[in-house]
Amino acid sequence: MSETFDAYVITRDEETKTQSGGWTTVSTDDLPEGDVTIRVRHTTMNYKDALAITGKSPVVRRFPMVPGIDIAGEVTASDSPDYKVGDEVIMNGWGVGEVHWGGYGKYARMKSDWLLKKPEGLSGAQCMALGTAGYTAALCVQRLQDAGLTPEDGTILVTGASGGVGSVAISLLAALGFTVAASTGRTEEEAYLKGLGATEIVDRNTLSEKGRPLDKELYAGAIDSVGSTTLANVLSKIKYDGTVAACGLAQGFDLPATVMPFILRGVTLAGVDSVMAPKARREAAWALLDKQLDRAKLAEITQSADIREVESLADDLIAGKVRGRLVFDID
Ligand code: NDP
Incomplete structure (x- = not known):
């Protein structure tokens, strides 16, 4: 069953060679191909997301594009034997937010190979505080x-x-x-x-x-x-x-x-490259974070932010004015 939702979408005018972004109503039918659909619960803003939104660097290579290179949420539909409905998952990189729609909307569709099970000791919001x-x-x-x-x-x-x-x-x-x-x-x-x-x-x-x-x-x-x-x-x-x-x-x-x-x-x-890092290396990195990271320090690094303000936040991030990490809740 399809459902409409708001997503931040970046489009490009091929005549003027300029890009612009804004909140747009899209449908789950518009989601790109993939074998797992996710209800996005939390996402974040990385330097790369800020570059995509501001257009300061040609990060986005396919239009229209929903940015958001990090996702934490739960599986709502799956054709993969590795994931079932309700599983809590995270996703980082793999060209998401660059050539494949990312996390700045309520739903995302991904290849199951890109997903990791959420680390047990970290909440979805904490995973995005890390991102x-x-x-x-x-x-x-x-x-x-x-x-x-x-x-x-x-x-x-x-x-x-x-x-x-x-x-x-x-x-x-x-x-x-x-x-x-x-x-x-x-x-x-x-x-x-x-x-x-x-x-x-x-x-x-x-x-x-x-x-x-x-x-x-x-x-x-x-x-x-x-x-x-x-x-x-x-x-x-x-x-x-x-x-x-x-x-x-x-x-x-x-x-x-x-x-x-x-x-x-x-x-x-x-x-060090995070985008195409193989799954085993990713799992080891997340396990290290889960095991060693002081949660009080993680809280100290983290700021909750309103995803509706992505544009001004992206400017701030590029200007080096954001301290630590931003986390967005997706209602
Ligand atoms: P942030 O914007 O959060 O942090 C970058 C920090 O670099 C700033 O807070 C600032 O720190 C410092 N900085 C900014 N501009 C300059 C400058 N002109 N000269 C010297 N220092 C500067 O970004 P992230 O931490 O998310 O990412 C950091 C970098 O790592 C980015 O370039 C990003 O693209 C890259 N990256 C690469 C990945 C990979 O897979 N290889 C994955 C993730 C990120 P301060 O104010 O303390 O000096």
């Missing part, structure tokens, strides 16, 4: 652990600290016993970042301009969501045999670095 940003932070932490880094090796630097990836990365690293330095442009957020578990605050301006190819060995590893000159400077400050997990481009997608940290200090630059 792709939190799950990516967990993937980054796992890259550092896979490289053999332990708390005894020294301090881990987290850049973009007040953002979604950064905030969750700090909390998770602190829960695992690591000493964390937080690089931020919002030094007024020192109390917030220390509350999450950072012991040292680094002014991001000290990392954003071109520095030396090799600098003092300060950090055993780093999680970088900023890219560009910041990542180049981070690499130059990593101790011998250290690892940097790189997942973002908040400053830029360039990397004006030299090979010196790699060839003289054996530093590893480990790339």
Whole structure:
């Protein structure tokens, strides 16, 4: 049976080559193909969602598009043997919100391969408080652990600290016993970042301009969501045999670095992608979050927001004015 509902839909005018978005009534018949239909209960806004809504970057590659790369909800119809009606599921990435309709509406239809069972110890709202940003932070932490880094090796630097990836990365690293330095442009957020578990605050301006190819060995590893000159400077400050997990481009997608940290200090630059990460890696990342993340810190990171305000929230997020993570309830 079909049902109509409101969704935020982005359309593109091919003549003027411009996109616009707004709330539109759509039907479950309009949903894209997939073997599982979900009643979306919660979603969130990631950097990528904000890029899609503002049109600042060509994130959306098929129109009309319902953005929302993260979904938590329950199955309302399923042709998959893996899911039955009523199952609580989450979904992150896989090109959803880019080429396949996402979570900014009451219903979504997905391929069952993209879904995960909701982790037992986290509510749907908590899963969205984490969302792709939190799950990516967990993937980054796992890259550092896979490289053999332990708390005894020294301090881990987290850049973009007040953002979604950064905030969750700090909390998770602190829960695992690591000493964390937080690089931020919002030094007024020192109390917030220390509350999450950072012991040292680094002014991001000290990392954003071109520095030396090799600098003092300060950090055993780093999680970088900023890219560009910041990542180049981070690499130059990593101790011998250290690892940097790189997942973002908040400053830029360039990397004006030299090979010196790699060839003289054996530093590893480990790339992290959340969108196409295989299912086993996703399940491990969510299990790590479920097991280790301090729920009080998660609450500290989270703000409930009204999904009707996605446009102004997207502007704020791109302008770096949103602290931590936004969660939307879908009525
Ligand atoms: P947020 O916008 O929440 O956080 C980004 C943070 O980066 C900001 O809060 C700010 O932190 C810092 N920042 C912003 N602009 C600049 C700048 N010009 N120079 C230096 N620092 C800056 O985004 P998310 O945490 O959700 O995502 C972070 C990055 O990771 C994004 O680039 C995103 O696209 C990417 N990403 C990649 C994924 C992947 O699969 N590889 C998955 C998820 C995200 P502060 O104010 O503390 O300095």
